[in-house]
Amino acid sequence: TTDGQISDFTAPNLELKQLIEQKQSEYYYETFDGDHKWTYWQPLITPALKKML
Secondary structure, eight states, rough: OSOOOOOOOOHHHHHHHHHHHTHHHHOOOOOOOOOSHHHHHHHHHHHHHHHHH
């Protein structure tokens, strides 16, 4: 994070994924190797928006 702290983004996202699976909703979930920095997830924005819209 920008404040120098380490945050666990994976665990809460996996929990949400499991809740969505239990509801049998349509979803797309992807994890990737890399820090939570713009450089790593910027390329995923366009495909994510296309799936949502």
